[in-house]
Amino acid sequence: MLWQNNSMKIARRKSTEPDAYHHGDLRRSLIEAAVAMASEKQDWTFSLREVARRAGVSHNAPYNHFQDKRDLMAAVAAAGYNALRDCMKSAIAGIEKADAALFKSGVEYVKFGLDHPTHYRLMFSSALAATQEVRPEQVKSAAAEARSVLEDVLRRGARTGVFPSSFQRKDELMIATLTAWSAVHGFTMIAIDDLIGVPRPLMEHASERLVRTVVASLRA
Amino acid sequence: MLWQNNSMKIARRKSTEPDAYHHGDLRRSLIEAAVAMASEKQDWTFSLREVARRAGVSHNAPYNHFQDKRDLMAAVAAAGYNALRDCMKSAIAGIEKADAALFKSGVEYVKFGLDHPTHYRLMFSSALAATQEVRPEQVKSAAAEARSVLEDVLRRGARTGVFPSSFQRKDELMIATLTAWSAVHGFTMIAIDDLIGVPRPLMEHASERLVRTVVASLRA
DNA sequence: ACCTGAACACCGTTCAAGT
DNA sequence: ACCTGAACACCGTTCAAGT
Secondary structure (H helix, E strand, O other): OOOOOOHHHHHOOOOOOOOOOOOOOHHHHHHHHHHHHHHHHOOOOOOHHHHHHHHOOOOOHHHHOOOOHHHHHHHHHHHHHHHHHHHHHHHOOOOOOHHHHHHHHHHHHHHHHHHOHHHHHHHOOHHHOOOOOOOOHHHHHHHHHHHHHHHHHHHHHHHOOOOOHHHHOHHHHHHHHHHHHHHHHHHHHHHHOOOOOOOHHHHHHHHHHHHHHHHHHHHO | OOOOOOHHHHHOOOOOOOOOOOOOOHHHHHHHHHHHHHHHHOOOOOOHHHHHHHHOOOOOHHHHOOOOHHHHHHHHHHHHHHHHHHHHHHHOOOOOOHHHHHHHHHHHHHHHHHHOHHHHHHHOOHHHOOOOOOOOHHHHHHHHHHHHHHHHHHHHHHHHOOOOHHHHOHHHHHHHHHHHHHHHHHHHHHHHOOOOOOOHHHHHHHHHHHHHHHHHHHHO
16 A cells, blocks of 8 residues: 555645645546456456555545445446547447448447447446436436437438438337447347357457447438 | 344245255345345345345355355346246247248247346346356357257248348358347347336337337348 | 545355264 | 354544644
8 A cells, every 4th residue: 555645645735726635536537447357357346445456546545436336337338439439429420321320330239349349248238227226317317418429420311311200200200210220239238248149259250230220211 | 144044944844855854945036036036126236144044044055055146146147048938938939830830939028028127137137147248058048049049949940931042051040130139139128127208008018119110120 | 536444234254063 | 065153354434633
């Protein structure tokens, strides 16, 4: 425990920073530590104490920034949804045709999951749900933002005649979005869990085939 | 801890039963206790000690029947996959046309997940995977059996001309199965996690719409 | 405001011991 | 063979105390 805690103090000059006390934005450090640990160990079930150790603080320090462990997990999950949203958005940035954009965003979605399996797992972990079944609003809205990338593409395609114009109706759009999302989410989960017979090199091909089928089924 | 442990002993007559020592098949009792607890608490992250208490034995007794906690979870998961397989099988028992059977099995799949959300969650829990990424063979094969209900229907349809004859080729059949499975699995997970905007009464309708779309996309 | 250390009630797992 | 109780190293969370 002695070799930690040093570099942080040096980095800060005069404590003019807003969140700098001992640490300089411990909140962010904890989130980053959690993400790093999860991806290294290939296991998102890290302990709060471990995260604190990694960040070089006592095991109680996190409670100054998060209500409890689930609150930290929620922050990590929200960060993941934001990254996923950005991935998809930038991937389809220049694509005009809505069906091509939907295809690309679907493929990118799966790629994100396979590239960050533990983070993706955490994002959809039931551990995020409270004792009831309500997940933090933070997570829900971040997830909604990622989902709305698909939704926006479908809405755009409905206006331009690529997808059925019925998708301009709210409930029809919802079902269409749900269809696309279910497909890529299900595939991603199954792939991460290694429940397929598909060998890893063929995975990309399989995901493209699947997404292509989904796009075609919505275009009809 | 005193009020437990009684009824069990009375139930056994002369200890002629094969697995009966103090308990009469403690292995099965532990699995049942785990399932019951998970569904009551709406949370599959039960503790091994809690399960043991519920079964009326010491917290170490489970180690005579399971290697560790994950091994018990694997048994619970396998039981879930078997139940899911049976649900689908009996649902499509009398259905001749392959596309109708695929529709029915898909709808039944989602229904199973929504009826047993915590058990379904556990079945696909990453906690089942070992430190590496290998899940117990037991779980994999049980999952494969459930998946093969979909696969068999698709193969049958390929022979009878309902689905493309290319589905008789092994890798094409695999992708088709994966497409169907991804869709229902993804929808089920999203629904369980309450990440949809769909109000619960409309859920059944939404699931039927989704499965119908999937069947149609494979029929083409 | 932010952090620490002691304390509490748990947990999974191991070990020696009982029948 | 099957079960128990003590023990170990952890965990999440709370509380009083320090700056």
